[in-house]
Amino acid sequence: MPVNKERYQEIVKELNSTNTKLVAVSKTKSVEDIKELYDLGQRDFGENYVQELTEKAEHLPKDIRWHFIGHLQSNKVKFIAPFVNLIHVVDSLKLLKEINKQAVKNNRVIDCLLQIHIAKEETKFGLDEKELNEIMNQFENLKMNNAGLTGMMGMASFTENREVVRNEFRYLKALFDKHELRTLSMGMSSDYKIAIEEGSNMVRIGSLIFGERAN
Ligand SMILES: *Cc1c(COP(=O)(O)O)cnc(C)c1O
Numbered sequence: 001m002p003v004n005k006e007r008y009q010e011i012v013k014e015l016n017s018t019n020t021k022l023v024a025v026s027k028t029k030s031v032e033d034i035k036e037l038y039d040l041g042q043r044d045f046g047e048n049y050v051q052e053l054t055e056k057a058e059h060l061p062k063d064i065r066w067h068f069i070g071h072l073q074s075n076k077v078k079f080i081a082p083f084v085n086l087i088h089v090v091d092s093l094k095l096l097k098e099i100n101k102q103a104v105k106n107n108r109v110i111d112c113l114l115q116i117h118i119a120k121e122e123t124k125f126g127l128d129e130k131e132l133n134e135i136m137n138q139f140e141n142l143k144m145n146n147a148g149l150t151g152m153m154g155m156a157s158f159t160e161n162r163e164v165v166r167n168e169f170r171y172l173k174a175l176f177d178k179h180e181l182r183t184l185s186m187g188m189s190s191d192y193k194i195a196i197e198e199g200s201n202m203v204r205i206g207s208l209i210f211g212e213r214a215n
Contacts (some may be wrong), residue, residue: 001211003036004127008209012041015095015203019198023067023185025206027052028213031059037209038064044085046204050076057083069153069204074098082106088113088153088185088204091125093135096147103146111148113185118168121156126154129175136179151183151202153175157189165191170197 008024017111025046026034034045038061045125047053050068057066073091081102090096090112103110114135117126127135132152139149153158154172156165169186176184177197187195187203195203207213 003033004209004211005040008037008040008042008122010211011205015196018198020196021183021202023069023202023204024209025069025188025204026056026210027070027206028207029206029210031056033210034064036062046088050079053084054079067204068165077102079106081108081110084110086111086113086150086183089115089125090135090149091115091127093138096135096139096144096149097142100144100147106166107113107145109148111150113151113153113183114149116152116154118172120164132175149181151181151185152179153185155188156186156195162191163192166194166198169195169200173199 005049012022021044023044023046024037024042028050034056043063044065044067046067046069053066053068066083066090067086068080068084069088072087072095074095079096087099087110096112099110099112114132115126116132117128152172152175156168159165172186173184183202184200185204186200186201189205191202192205
C-alpha cells in the first residue's frame with residue numbers, strides 16, 4: 001500500500017492548528033516509505049521493534065528523531081541508546097535505570113515517557129497510579145542524570161465505544177496534570193481526534209498515513 005500523502009498533509013495541518021506533535025508510526029513499513037514521508041518534511045518516526053529500528057535507522061537520514069513505542073526489554077536498551085530520541089514505554093524502575101546507564105555510556109541524555117495503564121484490557125502494558133508515584137519518587141532520589149522523565153504515554157481500550165476511549169484519555173490527562181511534565185503521548189489512527197480534544201500533545205499515527213499493516 002502506498003503512503004497516503006494527501007491524508008498526511010491533512011493530518012499535519014490539523015495537528016499544527018492544535019500544537020500537537022505527530023509521530024509517524026512506521027513499524028513493518030519499508031525504508032522507501034519512510035523516505036517518502038521524510039521528503040515531505042516529517043522528522044519524527046515511531047518504531048516497535050529494536051532490531052527493525054536499528055536496521056532502518058542505519059539506512060535513513062541522521063536527523064530523523066526516532067521514537068521507541070513497542071514493549072522494551074532492559075537487555076535491548078543498549079542497541080537503541082546511541083541514537084533514540086524518545087522512549088515512550090517506560091513501565092518499571094529497572095528499565096529506567098538501564099536507560100540511564102546506557103545513556104551515560106553514550107554520553108547523552110535520553111528522554112522517556114512513563115507508560116500508564118489506562119485501558120480495561122489486561123494485555124496492555126503500563127503503570128497504575130501507585131506505581132507511577134513510586135517511580136517518580138525513586139527517580140528524584142536516585143539522581144539519574146542521563147535519563148529525562150518528560151511525560152506520559154497511554155493506549156486506550158480497543159473498542160468502538162468512543163465514550164470509553166474518551167474517559168480513559170481524560171483519566172490520563174488528569175494524572176499528567178498532577179506532575180510538571182511536557183509531553184502527553186496519546187492517540188492513534190482510530191482515536192487521535194478524541195485524544196487531542198482531551199489534551200494530548202503528541203499522537204502516534206501509523207495506518208492512516210502508511211496504509212494498513214499486513215498482519
Ligand atoms: C502500532 C502503534 C501505533 C499506531 O497504530 P495505528 O493504529 O496504525 O495508528 C501507535 N502506538 C503504539 C504503541 C503502537 O504500537
